[in-house]
Amino acid sequence: xxxxxxxxxxxxxxxxxxxxxxxxxxxxxxxxxxxxxxxxxxxxxxxxxxxxxxxxxxxxxxxxxxxxxxxxxxxxxxxxxxxxxxxxxxxxxxxxxxxxxxxxxxxxxxxxxxxxxxxxxxxxxxxxxxxxxxxxxxxxxxxxxxxxxxxxxxxxxxxxxxxxxxxxxxxxx
Numbered sequence: 401x402x403x404x405x406x407x408x409x410x411x412x413x414x415x416x417x418x419x420x421x422x423x424x425x426x427x428x429x430x431x432x433x434x435x436x437x438x439x440x441x442x443x444x445x446x447x448x449x450x451x452x453x454x455x456x457x458x459x460x461x462x463x464x465x466x467x468x469x470x471x472x473x474x475x476x477x478x479x480x481x482x483x484x485x486x487x488x489x490x491x492x493x494x495x496x497x498x499x500x501x502x503x504x505x506x507x508x509x510x511x512x513x514x515x516x517x518x519x520x521x522x523x524x525x526x527x528x529x530x531x532x533x534x535x536x537x538x539x540x541x542x543x544x545x546x547x548x549x550x551x552x553x554x555x556x557x558x559x560x561x562x563x564x565x566x567x568x569x570x571x572x573x
Contacts, residue, residue, distance in 0.1 A: 463480050476556050490512050490537045491563060494533065499550050507539060
């Protein structure tokens with residue numbers, strides 16, 4: 401019985417690979433039709449425009465708007481890139497924000513007090529939900545080897561609220 405169970409598992413693992421062979425052999429011919437921009441919006445990596453947010457020094461944090469606008473009602477979706485050695489000051493937003501780390505390691509923490517040593521690493525593939533009206537901060541530690549890119553989605557409009565507006569909104573580590 402054990403051998404039959406092992407064979408069934410092996411068959412389940414191999415079946416998708418075998419099913420993909422005809423498509424791989426056909427190459428581009430497997431594409432039935434081109435993408436209709438009225439039905440499917442696409443943007444390749446080289447078409448994404450990165451910008452430094454207002455009041456942020458260059459090469460600390462950048463963002464790329466993919467859909468919507470966080471200052472207007474409705475869904476927004478953008479990428480944020482934190483460079484090593486920089487973190488946000490404790491801040492909060494009016495609505496939840498859903499985040500996925502696309503590349504690198506993003507260091508996150510909750511609370512009003514800025515304590516970079518209390519941040520926890522979130523590697524690529526991690527999911528983070530920032531709960532509305534709760535202070536938090538994040539970024540990439542100085543020892544980071546690469547920027548962290550985070551996909552962020554939420555409902556606008558939002559306003560960036562610093563916990564302590566008398567201090568800089570980006571902290572150098």
